[in-house]
Amino acid sequence: MGLREKRKLERRERILAAAQELIRETGSVGLSMRALARKAEVSLATPYNLFGSKGAVLAELGxxxxxxxxxxxxxxxxxxxxxxxxxxxxxxxxxxxxxxxxxxxxxxxxxxxxxxxxxxxxxxxxxxxxxxxxxxxxxxxxxxxxxxxxxxxxxxxxxxxxxxxxxxxxxxxxxxxxxxxxxxxxxxxxxxxxxxxxxxxxxxxxxxxxxLPREIRVVDNGLARRRARPAGEAANGGAAVAAKVRAPQAALPEGIQ
Amino acid sequence: MGLREKRKLERRERILAAAQELIRETGSVGLSMRALARKAEVSLATPYNLFGSKGAVLAELGxxxxxxxxxxxxxxxxxxxxxxxxxxxxxxxxxxxxxxxxxxxxxxxxxxxxxxxxxxxxxxxxxxxxxxxxxxxxxxxxxxxxxxxxxxxxxxxxxxxxxxxxxxxxxxxxxxxxxxxxxxxxxxxxxxxxxxxxxxxxxxxxxxxxxLPREIRVVDNGLARRRARPAGEAANGGAAVAAKVRAPQAALPEGIQ
DNA sequence: TTCGTTTTTATAACGCGTTCAAAATAATGT
DNA sequence: ACATTATTTTGAACGCGTTATAAAAACGAA
CATH class of the missing domain: 1.10.357 (Tetracycline Repressor; domain 2)
Incomplete structure (x- = not known):
């Protein structure tokens, strides 16, 4: 295996390790390709060259x-x-x-x-x-x-x-x-x-x-979409609580068969 | 029910119907919030006001x-x-x-x-x-x-x-x-x-x-990511075939526990 | 060392889901 | 009838995954 291949493998492992750390540190929030590239110290395009897509990176980890x-x-x-x-x-x-x-x-x-x-x-x-x-x-x-x-x-x-x-x-x-x-x-x-x-x-x-538990109570899985303030703009301390939308049940448009 | 509520329900149904049509016509490709809003003749933000998210629209349909x-x-x-x-x-x-x-x-x-x-x-x-x-x-x-x-x-x-x-x-x-x-x-x-x-x-x-079939052969479910040329720019007839990436198996970074 | 070939990088762009301030609109009080 | 108030729509913007492109870097071969 030439040096070229070795470096490539090195980068691959660095990316996989970065993905793992990122998940452990931030959960799914913060698991962006840009953050991943930064942590693995490669450019944004590299994971795409080496794996093909975000899903492919995580599939390999999985x-x-x-x-x-x-x-x-x-x-x-x-x-x-x-x-x-x-x-x-x-x-x-x-x-x-x-x-x-x-x-x-x-x-x-x-x-x-x-x-x-x-x-x-x-x-x-x-x-x-x-x-x-x-x-x-x-x-x-x-x-x-x-x-x-x-x-x-x-x-x-x-x-x-x-x-x-x-x-x-x-x-x-x-x-x-x-x-x-x-x-x-x-x-x-x-x-x-x-x-x-x-x-x-x-x-x-x-x-x-x-x-077996008879009552099913949905727990917080930590995957809900959080309002991720960019960490630089700490002003405006998260006041705006979006009103929950729960409108009256709309009828099903016909033709579902 | 005031005029306001009636209009709201109207819009909700229009959005649900549009979602259904869009799925039937285009599958998951083309099922974007912008296309949905266009077809339902509302603004992009309206589905968010009425349902909360794309997932919520489709959850209601589902x-x-x-x-x-x-x-x-x-x-x-x-x-x-x-x-x-x-x-x-x-x-x-x-x-x-x-x-x-x-x-x-x-x-x-x-x-x-x-x-x-x-x-x-x-x-x-x-x-x-x-x-x-x-x-x-x-x-x-x-x-x-x-x-x-x-x-x-x-x-x-x-x-x-x-x-x-x-x-x-x-x-x-x-x-x-x-x-x-x-x-x-x-x-x-x-x-x-x-x-x-x-x-x-x-x-x-x-x-x-x-x-039961003994052999499992993965069929095309029509959900793969297609290169969706914007329909206006028909020039450059899809020539660029991205090279499939299949690199040697990388080792698992330690610490998975 | 030098040349030729890959590969990575940097950067810009696209469409996406989503949010937010501001404009528009319906309901309400007088 | 009009003015005020509470909603709702709008249009622009953000960060995202992904792609394209040109420049730079790194490797292999001579």
Whole structure:
């Protein structure tokens, strides 16, 4: 690898690291390409040369984070594949919940700028990660033999991402997110359970059902649009409180079919 | 209601109708606030006065669409609550799939501009819609008596939205989306099935499993960022093809924890 | 070292979502 | 009828992501 390539890689890493720091320091507010370029000490055009777009920068960061998490998940392996599945899910939930600011921001911005990890999540490596314990469960007689491990794994991934998305949006807090994921997993696995596993899964199911919060109260996810005064013009101390608009319900224009 | 209120409502509806037309005509490209204001024959600031933000305009449109769909869903009621659940899900999937351009665009933009329908979906009316057939199923002895209908309904909503999101992103086509939803529903219900319903649900499960596509090929969802030449400057016929950037994988900056 | 080729930089521009002071307009009191 | 007051619309402006362009810098080869 020539010097040229090395410098390029260096810049790439500097940009990724800057993105990470920026998210940690400011959340999504302040995560602008101009700020990113400044922090990485490159010009505004460089991230576009090296990644293509803002979304691509963050997708790469997100992918790296995901791979790291998946590597930790791979390590979890015991004698009981079903317990493994639940432990893997729990590890994932706990990881996200352990750093809400970072992960919520990252996930939110990945969700928004389409073509995120979702393609990969279904067609790529994530499915295979979940597929392995499912297959092991089938072999061990703990899950129905006629179940297709790939489709089951897809279903688990979709559920996981769905609940995670609610957490990102602040509809669920970390605790509720974890319990919901485990509840959903248990429910899906219960559908595939055999006599050898049903009793245990039912116990799990009842436990998670008991732990689920009945009331949903939307929490502040820190992603709301804040009035970001340019930091230079500190005069006019934020007095203007915009009146909340809540007009009478307008009728739906016809033709929705 | 004074003249003022009437005019206001008029403008609101004009804006919503304009948003709908704009989506149908141009997809997400061209769905700008300036174009919206022009089509609705109001000034750029008016939608902000009346709704608050672009996301809020589309959220209102989306909510109206959702309510309309849910009203159709409510009508589906037969003697078999489990069949009802599947039929409701199928109706939803078919409705979305029947007009991909419109619904994909609407859903994509709702997903992106946070605080969409997702709050409502979990805490609001959607859950209750699914909850009713689940309750009926429990009463009829088709689902386990110790199941909590609210949590089951939440799980179904989350799954539905998760699969729908994959369709919106183009990871699944309409057919695969419908089958995936039905597969996931069947799997969840199978976990709660009783002797009275298990055989039938198993038949469904095997059928949907057979219909699922094994290969995932990402389709064009029409939401990619297109180079939108201002329509006035037709010269310089789109020659410049930007070189695709695909650099060697950069290492993850340390400290992700 | 010198030449030729890439790549980064600096800067300006575009359209975007959003905000704000000022102008225009409807409602109200006399 | 008019003048006052409370809203609402307007038009200009901001920072954003992104692109284009020309100049400068950095590398590889001779």
């Amino acid at each position: 992918l790296a984070v995901l791979k790291k998490l998946e590597r930790k998940m791979e390590e979890l392996r015991s004698h009981d594949p079903i317990e493994d599945l639940l432990h893997i899910a729990e590890l994932g939930a706990n990881t996200y919940a352990s750093d809400p600011r970072f992960y919520r921001t990252l996930m939110a911005v990945l969700t928004a700028s389409a073509r995120g990890l979702h393609d990969d999540a279904i067609s790529g490596g994530s499915v295979r990660l979940w597929q392995r314990p499912v297959e092991a469960g089938i072999r061990a007689g703990l899950l129905r033999a006629d179940a297709d491990s790939e489709f089951v794994a897809r279903d688990l991934v979709i559920t996981f991402l769905g609940v995670l998305d609610l957490w990102v949006r602040g509809v669920l807090d970390g605790e509720a997110m974890r319990t919901h994921i485990l509840y959903a997993f248990t429910l899906a696995l219960l559908g595939l359970s055999t006599d050898a596993s049903r009793a245990k899964l039912l116990r799990h199911y009842r436990r998670f059902q008991r732990q | 909510l109206a669409v959702l309510k309309k769909l849910e009203r159709k869903m409510e009508e589906l009621r037969s003697h078999d609550p489990i069949e009802d659940l599947l039929h409701i899900a199928e109706l939803g999937a078919n409705t979305y799939a029947s007009d991909p351009r419109f619904y994909r665009t609407l859903m994509a933009v709702l997903t992106a501009s946070a605080r969409g329908l997702h709050d409502d979906a979990i805490s609001g009316g959607s859950v209750r819609l699914w909850q009713r057939p689940v309750e009926a199923g429990i009463r009829a002895g088709l689902l386990r008596a110790d199941a909590d209908s609210e949590f089951v309904a939440r799980d179904l909503v989350i799954t539905f939205l998760g699969v729908l999101d994959l369709w919106v992103r183009g990871v699944l086509d309409g057919e695969a989306m419908r089958t995936h939803i039905l597969y996931a529903f069947t799997l969840a219900l199978l976990g709660l099935s009783t002797d009275a319903s298990r055989a039938k649900l198993l038949r469904h499960y095997r059928r949907f499993q057979r219909q």
